[in-house]
Amino acid sequence: MTGHEVVDHARSLLGRSFRGHGVTLRITEVEAYGGVNDPASHAFSRTARSEIMYGEPWRLYVYRSYGMHLCLNVVTGPTEQAAAVLVRSGEVLEGRELARLRRGPTVADANLARGPGNLARSLGATMDDLGTYLLDGEAVWLGPAAATAPDITAGPRVGVSKAADVPWRFWITGDPTVSAYRRSPRAP
DNA sequence: CCAAAGATCGTG
DNA sequence: ACGATCTTTGGG
Numbered sequence: 001m002t003g004h005e006v007v008d009h010a011r012s013l014l015g016r017s018f019r020g021h022g023v024t025l026r027i028t029e030v031e032a033y034g035g036v037n038d039p040a041s042h043a044f045s046r047t048a049r050s051e052i053m054y055g056e057p058w059r060l061y062v063y064r065s066y067g068m069h070l071c072l073n074v075v076t077g078p079t080e081q082a083a084a085v086l087v088r089s090g091e092v093l094e095g096r097e098l099a100r101l102r103r104g105p106t107v108a109d110a111n112l113a114r115g116p117g118n119l120a121r122s123l124g125a126t127m128d129d130l131g132t133y134l135l136d137g138e139a140v141w142l143g144p145a146a147a148t149a150p151d152i153t154a155g156p157r158v159g160v161s162k163a164a165d166v167p168w169r170f171w172i173t174g175d176p177t178v179s180a181y182r183r184s185p186r187a188p
Numbered sequence: 189c190c191a192a193a194g195a196t197c198g199t200g
Numbered sequence: 201a202c203g204a205t206c207t208t209t210g211g212g
Contacts, residue, residue: 033195040195041195042195045209045210047208047209048208049207049208049209063195063207063208064206064207064208065194065195065196065207066193066194066196066197066204066205066206066207067194067204067205067206067207068196068197068204068205068206069196069197071195071196073195086195088195115196115197116195117196117197118196118197157195158195158196159194159195159196160195161193161194179196182196182197184194186194
């Protein structure tokens with residue numbers, strides 16, 4: 001599988017700030033998806049849904065998961081590769097009350113944006129955010145990269161049935177906001 | 189047209 | 201281990 005540029009992008013997103021609709025977090029967990037050469041990537045098949053990944057980098061790919069969650073991805077390019085990075089977890093830094101309003105009163109701070117569905121919800125994302133350019137300070141945007149590189153651990157991606165052992169999930173070592181690993185029941 | 193599979197999450 | 205919930209996808 002080619003396309004390890006996306007791995008560099010994934011790692012550099014760790015520690016970077018990510019803001020959505022009034023809530024800012026620090027990204028603690030991501031997964032790289034290689035696009036046309038990665039059987040686990042939605043862009044492995046070029047369809048209406050994955051078309052955004054064949055476009056301009058630094059745009060937001062939003063998709064609905066299991067009919068009830070949204071997941072947020074940063075399209076990283078190059079365009080012919082259609083690669084993207086799934087933002088899986090973060091530590092809420094600003095707008096905690098708003099995040100709690102969206103997630104519910106009983107959720108612990110560390111769990112507000114723990115896991116991709118929860119993260120999208122804490123940021124107040126909707127399908128209307130699909131295609132947002134992430135470097136222009138719009139409703140959803142990426143802040144500057146981390147000042148110092150965090151300590152990173154790698155492992156297999158969560159929930160994928162194809163290429164289930166490719167270690168393209170990256171997280172900040174020891175961070176309490178990182179989600180638990182769950183292997184797909186369909187993975188060989 | 190229909191069936192099945194999801195880049196999930198909370199509960200038990 | 202299981203169910204909620206529904207869109208997208210691929211096969212016939």
